[in-house]
Amino acid sequence: GAVVSQHPSRVICKSGTSVKIECRSLDFQATTMFWYRQFPKQSLMLMATSNEGSKATYEQGVEKDKFLINHASLTLSTLTVTSAHPEDSSFYICSASNGVDSGEQYFGPGTRLTVT
Amino acid sequence: RKEVEQDPGPFNVPEGATVAFNCTYSNSASQSFFWYRQDCRKEPKLLMSVYSSGNEDGRFTAQLNRASQYISLLIRDSKLSDSATYLCVVAPVRQKVTFGIGTKLQVIP
Numbered sequence: 001g002a003v004v005s006q007h008p009s010r011v012i013c014k015s016g017t018s019v020k021i022e023c024r025s026l027d028f029q030a031t032t033m034f035w036y037r038q039f040p041k042q043s044l045m046l047m048a049t050s051n052e053g054s055k056a057t058y059e060q061g062v063e064k065d066k067f068l069i070n071h072a073s074l075t076l077s078t079l080t081v082t083s084a085h086p087e088d089s090s091f092y093i094c095s096a097s098n099g100v101d102s103g104e105q106y107f108g109p110g111t112r113l114t115v116t
Numbered sequence: 117r118k119e120v121e122q123d124p125g126p127f128n129v130p131e132g133a134t135v136a137f138n139c140t141y142s143n144s145a146s147q148s149f150f151w152y153r154q155d156c157r158k159e160p161k162l163l164m165s166v167y168s169s170g171n172e173d174g175r176f177t178a179q180l181n182r183a184s185q186y187i188s189l190l191i192r193d194s195k196l197s198d199s200a201t202y203l204c205v206v207a208p209v210r211q212k213v214t215f216g217i218g219t220k221l222q223v224i225p
Contacts, residue, residue, distance in 0.1 A: 042217070
């Protein structure tokens with residue numbers, strides 16, 4: 001399967017600071033990238049969908065000014081959690097799709113964010 | 117009714133057993149179906165697609181029942197390494213993909 005990397009894998013930050021997470025598709029061009037959040041013992045929750053070169057589409061309840069998404073190229077998308085708070089602590093996972101079938105997604109290894 | 121429903125389990129089965137999971141979906145316009153596997157504190161990995169005609173890959177068989185709107189995953193001869201959470205994914209055409217909560221499988225020696 002395709003390879004997607006995510007960096008960093010783990011980050012601890014203080015409340016009020018911003019954190020940037022990078023998602024890269026290493027061996028294919030990802031026309032669409034997805035950002036998910038998963039709280040313990042819960043299902044993956046889609047936060048936003050981003051297509052290269054256009055604004056991300058956010059799911060209901062996800063603040064676009066707090067979770068900034070940039071999809072500048074076909075291989076890179078970034079998620080910036082601005083002014084992080086303890087309730088933002090979660091497992092953030094990106095995935096990439098070549099656009100042919102959005103259900104076939106390749107996931108990054110995830111970033112575990114802890115806000116103290 | 118939830119868009120995608122799965123029994124969270126856990127399903128505790130002995131090694132070598134056959135186990136099956138179902139996943140029901142509410143959107144009859146759904147076109148694509150997948151099973152993903154997620155190990156504890158790791159990212160989901162695509163296990164297999166589910167086609168109308170069914171799909172078999174080694175010990176794993178996935179089937180789709182459009183009339184009753186469910187997909188199933190059958191695992192034969194369970195191995196300890198099969199222990200994981202199995203996520204059902206439903207993708208209506210041009211709409212967002214929906215993940216089920218996952219069914220936890222624990223294979224016991």
